[in-house]
Amino acid sequence: MKNHQITIIDIANTLNLSKSTVSRALTGHPNVKLKTRERVLELAAELDYQRNQLAISLLTNRTQTIGIMVPEFLSSFFPKVIIGAQDVLAQAGYNVVICHSNESYETEISNTKLLLASRVDGILVSHTKETRNFEHFKIFERKGIPVVFFNRIVDEMSVSKVAVDDYEGAYQAVEHLIKTGKRRIAHLAGPDSLQNSRSRLNGYRDALTNHQIPIDPSLIISYDLTLDKANIYVNHLLNLPQPPDALFAINDPTAIEALKVIKSRGLRIPEEIAIVGFSDDPISALIEPGLTTVSQPVDEIGRQAARLLLNQLAAEDERPEPELVVLPTRLIVRGSTMA
Amino acid sequence: MKNHQITIIDIANTLNLSKSTVSRALTGHPNVKLKTRERVLELAAELDYQRNQLAISLLTNRTQTIGIMVPEFLSSFFPKVIIGAQDVLAQAGYNVVICHSNESYETEISNTKLLLASRVDGILVSHTKETRNFEHFKIFERKGIPVVFFNRIVDEMSVSKVAVDDYEGAYQAVEHLIKTGKRRIAHLAGPDSLQNSRSRLNGYRDALTNHQIPIDPSLIISYDLTLDKANIYVNHLLNLPQPPDALFAINDPTAIEALKVIKSRGLRIPEEIAIVGFSDDPISALIEPGLTTVSQPVDEIGRQAARLLLNQLAAEDERPEPELVVLPTRLIVRGSTMA
DNA sequence: TATATTTTTGGGAACATTCCCAAAATACTG
DNA sequence: CAGTATTTTGGGAATGTTCCCAAAAATATA
Numbered sequence: 050m051k052n053h054q055i056t057i058i059d060i061a062n063t064l065n066l067s068k069s070t071v072s073r074a075l076t077g078h079p080n081v082k083l084k085t086r087e088r089v090l091e092l093a094a095e096l097d098y099q100r101n102q103l104a105i106s107l108l109t110n111r112t113q114t115i116g117i118m119v120p121e122f123l124s125s126f127f128p129k130v131i132i133g134a135q136d137v138l139a140q141a142g143y144n145v146v147i148c149h150s151n152e153s154y155e156t157e158i159s160n161t162k163l164l165l166a167s168r169v170d171g172i173l174v175s176h177t178k179e180t181r182n183f184e185h186f187k188i189f190e191r192k193g194i195p196v197v198f199f200n201r202i203v204d205e206m207s208v209s210k211v212a213v214d215d216y217e218g219a220y221q222a223v224e225h226l227i228k229t230g231k232r233r234i235a236h237l238a239g240p241d242s243l244q245n246s247r248s249r250l251n252g253y254r255d256a257l258t259n260h261q262i263p264i265d266p267s268l269i270i271s272y273d274l275t276l277d278k279a280n281i282y283v284n285h286l287l288n289l290p291q292p293p294d295a296l297f298a299i300n301d302p303t304a305i306e307a308l309k310v311i312k313s314r315g316l317r318i319p320e321e322i323a324i325v326g327f328s329d330d331p332i333s334a335l336i337e338p339g340l341t342t343v344s345q346p347v348d349e350i351g352r353q354a355a356r357l358l359l360n361q362l363a364a365e366d367e368r369p370e371p372e373l374v375v376l377p378t379r380l381i382v383r384g385s386t387m388a
Numbered sequence: 389m390k391n392h393q394i395t396i397i398d399i400a401n402t403l404n405l406s407k408s409t410v411s412r413a414l415t416g417h418p419n420v421k422l423k424t425r426e427r428v429l430e431l432a433a434e435l436d437y438q439r440n441q442l443a444i445s446l447l448t449n450r451t452q453t454i455g456i457m458v459p460e461f462l463s464s465f466f467p468k469v470i471i472g473a474q475d476v477l478a479q480a481g482y483n484v485v486i487c488h489s490n491e492s493y494e495t496e497i498s499n500t501k502l503l504l505a506s507r508v509d510g511i512l513v514s515h516t517k518e519t520r521n522f523e524h525f526k527i528f529e530r531k532g533i534p535v536v537f538f539n540r541i542v543d544e545m546s547v548s549k550v551a552v553d554d555y556e557g558a559y560q561a562v563e564h565l566i567k568t569g570k571r572r573i574a575h576l577a578g579p580d581s582l583q584n585s586r587s588r589l590n591g592y593r594d595a596l597t598n599h600q601i602p603i604d605p606s607l608i609i610s611y612d613l614t615l616d617k618a619n620i621y622v623n624h625l626l627n628l629p630q631p632p633d634a635l636f637a638i639n640d641p642t643a644i645e646a647l648k649v650i651k652s653r654g655l656r657i658p659e660e661i662a663i664v665g666f667s668d669d670p671i672s673a674l675i676e677p678g679l680t681t682v683s684q685p686v687d688e689i690g691r692q693a694a695r696l697l698l699n700q701l702a703a704e705d706e707r708p709e710p711e712l713v714v715l716p717t718r719l720i721v722r723g724s725t726m727a
Numbered sequence: 728t729a730t731a732t733t734t735t736t737g738g739g740a741a742c743a744t745t746c747c748c749a750a751a752a753t754a755c756t757g
Numbered sequence: 758c759a760g761t762a763t764t765t766t767g768g769g770a771a772t773g774t775t776c777c778c779a780a781a782a783a784t785a786t787a
Contacts (some may be wrong), residue, residue, distance in 0.1 A: 054531065055771055067737040072775060087607075088738060102505045103446045106391060107742045110393070114440070114506075123468070128461045132488070144506060147486045149471070157535070166441050167453075167483060188436070192393075305674060337676040378780035388701060407768045411745060420767060444751055446772050532753035 051313065055098045064088055079081075109229040114144040115358065116164040116172040120201070121153045125330055126303055126347060127175070133351025134173055141359055143170070151296045152274075154179040173351075173357045174377065178274060181313065195361035195368065199354040202244050209357035209371045211350055215245045218253025218343040218378030219297070222325045225341070226295045227260050229386055231323055235268040235286050235293035237279065237303055239302070246299060249327065253297055259332065268293055276292040279306040287322075289313060295323040301330035304340055308385065323386040338384025345378050394437045403409025403427055414439065427515050432718065445507065453483040454697065455503040459540070463641060464669055465686060468516070469538065471511055472690025477579070480698055482509070493518040501523040504543040510534040510697045512690075515542065518577045533698035536685075538693040541583050548696035550689055550708045551726060554584045557682040557717030558636070561664045564719055565634045568726060570662055574607040574632035576618065576642055585610070585638060588666065592636055605631055616661050618645040626653060627660075634662040634725075640669035643679055647724065662725040677723030687704050697721045 057071040063070070066085065067257030073081045074089035075098075092098075107110045114140050119127040127149075135145050146169065150157035157177050164172055171194055172185065183205050189196050190208070201208040226234050237252045239246030250269070257264055267289065270282045279298075283306070286293055298304035307319065316322055318338055326333060329344030353374045361368055396410040396507070403410070404418045405424065413428035414421045415507060429439075445451045454477050458466040466488075474484050478564055480563060489496035496516050503511055510533055513525065522544050528535045529547070541549040565573050567673055575592045578585030589608070596603055606628065618637075625632055637643035643665030647657065657677055668683030692713045 054773090058773080068734055069572050069738075069776085070773080072773095073736090076775080080735060085512050085735080097530070098502075099504045100444070101507065101773050103451070103507055104742085105775075107440070107442045107773085108775055110742080122461075122471070123464060125462060125464075132461070137486075144485070144502060146483070149474075163483060165438055167619055168440065168442055195439070261756095278613055304454070332671050332674060335671060393743090398744080407744080408768075409766055411743095415745080421767060424765080440743050443772085444745075446743085446774090447745055449772075524779090547751085 050183040054101070055096045055103070059088060059100075060092050060096070060098065063092060071310050076226075084221045098108060107289065111170055112144075112168045113142060114169045115355075116146045116148060116166070116167075116169040117149045117177075118150060118160055118164070118174045120150050120175055120177045122149055124300075125327055126200075128263065129347040130175075130351035132352070133348030134355040135351070136348075137352050141355075149218050152179065158185050161188070165189070165192070165194075165227070167187060169194065171197070171362055173197050173199060173354050173358060175200045178242055181242055190224075193345035195353050195358055196268055197358045197361070199350055200245065204244065207371050209354075209361060209373070210355045211374045211376070212245065213345040213350065213376045215248035215378075216252040218261045218327065218345070218380070219249035220256045220261075221252075221378070221380045222297055222327070222341075222343050223256035224260070224382055224383065225385060226297065226323055227256065228264065229319070229323065231295035232262060233265070233291065233293045234262075234295040234297060236270070237282060237286075237296060237298045237307065238269060238271045238306060240273050241271055249299060261308065275297070275305070276302060276306050279303045280310055283307045283310040287311070287316075293322065295319075295325070297325045299327060301326040301328045301333050301340065301342055304342070304385075305330075305332060305336060308336065308340065319384070319386045325386060329381055333381075334383070341383045341386040342381050343378045345379050346376050349376055393440070394435045395440070395596045396437075399428060399431050399437065402431060413547055418679055434664075444529065450509055451483075452481060453506065453508045454694075455485045455487060455497055457487045457489060457496065457503070457511060457513045457515075459496075459516045459588065461488055461503070463639075465539075465667060467513075468686040469690035469693070472687030473694040474690075475654070475687075476624050476691050476694035478699070480694075484693045489516045492517045498525050499508055500527070503653055504528070504531075504533075508533065510536070512536050512538060512693045512697060513535075514539045516725055517581055518694040520581055520664065532707075534697055536693050536697045536700070542557070543583065546607065546709075546710050547695075548700060548712070550693045550696065550713045550715070551584065552684040552715045552717050554587035554717075555591040555594075557666065557684070557719070558588035559595045560591075560597035560717070560719045561624065561636055561666070561680075561682050562592050563599070565636065565662055565664060565725065566595065566601065568636035568662060571601060572604070572607065572630065572632045573634040573636060575608045575609070576621060576635060576637045577608060578623075578638040579612050582608055588638060606650055613638070613642070615641060615645050618642045622646045626650070626655075632661065633699040635656075636664045638663035638666060638669045640672050640679060640681055641679065642667075643724075644671060644675060646676075647675065647679065658723070658727060664725060668720055672720075673722070680722045680725040681720055682717045683720050685715050 059067045061071045063067045071089050074086040115133055122128050138145055148160040150160055154177055186196055197209045199211040202212050237251050272278050272282055275351055296307055304324050308324055311322055326340050326342040330343045333340035333342050358374050391722055396407050398412045401535055410428050413425040461467050477484055487499040489499055493516055536548045538550040538700055540705055541551050577589050611617050611621055637647055643663050647663055650661055650690045665679050665681040668681045672679035672681050696711050
């Protein structure tokens with residue numbers, strides 16, 4: 050009595066019907082007498098009946114659940130992506146399970162197992178900076194569970210992907226610095242394992258080259274996105290015999306860390322050194338000076354990723370061709386590059 | 389063949405065993421011959437067998453899943469709480485489903501249904517600012533599913549709760565302002581529907597009273613936490629014939645919005661007007677001047693909430709008495725109150 | 728009124744697993 | 758070696774739902 054949950058059989062017994070009829074009434078099947086349906090719905094509401102999704106999932110082998118795995122969610126970026134994705138998925142009747150791998154390859158793998166065990170219908174993934182082997186994601190493919198990568202995408206897998214135009218964003222950022230008269234432009238880059246780090250680096254390189262500025266390898270530092278290291282590298286750059294007159298950072302947290310270091314050394318921004326970030330984190334508009342940054346349509350990344358996943362799920366028998374969506378970026382100029 | 393998932397029956401047939409024996413071998417039941425167990429485990433690994441949690445959940449009526457519902461996750465507060473809770477819950481073998489109600493009562497109710505339908509074993513909740521009726525949470529109680537409230541707790545329900553000492557935090561913040569010589573201290577309060585708004589307001593009131601400063605109702609404004617309204621109210625306060633010389637804001641985003649308004653009007657902080665926030669959002673240390681704020685142990689809130697839920701889940705038959713955990717706050721003094 | 732047609736309902740199987748009880752196989756005891 | 762105790766295995770029920778097919782009831786047609 051205490052722990053007994055109400056089932057369609059309870060309703061059936063009370064109303065002297067079979068479970069089949071009750072099931073039909075509740076699912077809106079046409080072949081059920083109006084009067085009967087009303088009686089069933091009324092009693093169901095009264096008893097606070099909730100259909101048991103577990104039983105249905107067991108039967109249909111679909112859980113109506115999508116897994117989203119992100120490497121972190123302390124910066125505002127991934128929460129916003131998740132909100133966008135969740136919005137689209139909820140509209141399509143899907144539930145969402147969120148995992149964060151905490152930038153750890155190990156955790157990513159164990160999350161992967163967890164999602165498989167809970168039988169999600171599909172996953173949205175942004176992998177960790179440590180991930181170089183993608184076997185654990187290929188299991189999903191083999192089981193016919195669609196995977197969509199976003200933000201951090203990976204060439205090795207032929208699945209749908211959503212990214213922003215990192216190359217173009219970086220190119221414009223650096224070109225902007227050049228136009229404001231900067232010549233020794235440093236780049237605090239992300240780890241080589243991330244496709245977007247590589248693209249931004251390429252954008253940086255090509256912008257310099259196309260404006261006849263030689264590339265100085267000592268001004269390019271790849272780092273692992275751990276903020277205390279950013280601090281060290283910025284200091285290193287500033288201590289160079291020929292220090293940079295501008296810094297393009299891989300993301301806004303890095304740029305903000307740089308800005309703190311630079312301010313603490315009493316250098317004038319942007320006169321002595323200009324700074325550009327990437328993402329347009331809300332903090333960027335609040336700090337002093339405001340941070341020039343490459344904004345990306347964050348929640349649209351989530352929405353698009355969700356849509357691509359739904360496209361894969363829609364096809365009953367054969368999975369459709371994977372799609373690649375590249376969203377545009379936009380340079381937002383603030384005080385850190387222009388007085 | 390294509391879509392067929394491997395079950396214990398497949399293994400049983402291949403090895404000429406019954407499904408019972410295979411089940412026992414896989415679950416580590418003692419009564420199974422060593423040789424048999426080895427054969428089963430070997431074949432299971434070879435076939436990439438994954439036990440179907442759905443079937444087990446259906447049988448045991450436990451999903452090993454906990455729902456966490458938060459009103460938003462754009463500020464860093466709730467993501468941090470979630471990370472803390474998830475950490476503790478994962479350790480105990482629980483899966484986590486995250487919902488955000490987006491500060492909407494409607495969405496909260498529909499999330500509630502979703503969590504019921506997916507048969508979570510328990511939930512952690514911080515309700516929306518619109519929620520005044522808690523019937524939808526009482527359904528969980530009735531079904532024997534434990535609920536723990538955190539951050540935004542509610543008197544109407546006798547369940548476990550985790551909060552910080554809002555009263556004391558507010559008291560100390562206001563006392564600090566008084567000690568720096570401020571006398572006309574305004575309070576931009578949260579909505580009356582939130583228990584923590586009310587506690588902070590009480591702390592504010594008592595601090596003034598205990599220091600023989602009369603309470604001026606025109607300096608107390610309750611608002612709905614929508615930032616553009618904060619902007620309007622701060623302007624209103626500054627336009628008073630006798631404007632405040634200090635502002636205690638319900639949270640950091642509000643305080644930062646106030647700070648922007650005040651700076652744009654050219655007032656000196658803290659000389660002409662001092663500001664204190666609540667929560668110690670990471671932004672608070674980055675802006676200029678740094679924001680004095682009442683810090684709370686954010687991820688510990690999540691951890692404690694998870695622990696209280698596990699306590700409820702641990703008891704097989706009878707639910708133990710609800711617990712209330714109140715965590716301490718700490719005032720962090722920065723430039724917005726002291727030069 | 729009898730028959731044909733349509734609407735409405737009921738009874739099982741199926742989903743993957745665990746658990747209980749009984750049966751079979753093996754080991755132990757006198 | 759028979760009898761008993763123990764280990765190991767198998768069979769079936771149960772979990773809550775949907776879906777298919779057949780049965781029953783209601784309605785239409787001749």
